[in-house]
Structures are given as C-alpha cells and as structure tokens.
Amino acid sequence: MSTSTTNAKARSECRQRQHILRCRVNSEEKALIEEYAQNRGITVSSLLRLAALGCPCEAKGKRLPTHEQKLLSQLIGQLGKVGSNINQIARSANTYGQVETQVLHQHLKHLSISLNHVMGLLG
Numbered sequence: 001m002s003t004s005t006t007n008a009k010a011r012s013e014c015r016q017r018q019h020i021l022r023c024r025v026n027s028e029e030k031a032l033i034e035e036y037a038q039n040r041g042i043t044v045s046s047l048l049r050l051a052a053l054g055c056p057c058e059a060k061g062k063r064l065p066t067h068e069q070k071l072l073s074q075l076i077g078q079l080g081k082v083g084s085n086i087n088q089i090a091r092s093a094n095t096y097g098q099v100e101t102q103v104l105h106q107h108l109k110h111l112s113i114s115l116n117h118v119m120g121l122l123g
Helices: 003-013 027-040 044-052 067-096 101-122
Strands: none
Touching: 027 044, 067 101
16 A cells, blocks of 8 residues: 555544535525635535534634635746746856846846735735
C-alpha cells in the first residue's frame, strides 16, 4: 500500500463526523440552499448540520472564497506567469544584450505594483 493511500485512509478514519445523512430536495430548493450557504461562507453540509441543530448558520473559521476572491486569485496567478516571462526575457537580454533591460525592469516594477494592489484587495 502506498504512502499516499495510507495517509488518505488515516485522515478519513480520523474524521469526527463519520455518518452521512441524505435528504431529497427539488432543483429550486437545492439552488436556494447552495446560495444561502455560499452567502454565509460555509459549505452546504455545514449549513444543514447547523440548521438542524438550531445553531447560527454563520462561518466559524476561514470563509470559503467568494466569486470575486476566486477571480482575484486567478488574476494573481496570471500576473505571476507574466512576471516570470518578463524575468526570462530580462535574463536573456542580460546574457545576449539584445533587449533594453531598463524597459523590462520598469515593466517588471509596474507588474509588481499591480500584483501587490490585487493582493491588498484580497485582504
């Protein structure tokens, strides 16, 4: 048995919640429940468990990413790729002297400023 399989099994066996309850809902109810959970930053499972136990249906820990946070995270990834490409071009320019490095460094600085601004928006 591989290590990853052993680790996955161990984590699964250590779960506090080991029982699964199921209920039937129609498409409209499902959409409303999912939206309600998403607006509160919790999973559908947490929402249903908290509601059934009469507890407040609010996030206790880290909130799930909102749609905007997901988009900003993707943007950060893309900005990182652009920055990597600029670094490769700058390295090539330094090695072969074919590109004006001052301009590349200026673009890299602007990219870094943009990346820091987006990361600030994420909090």
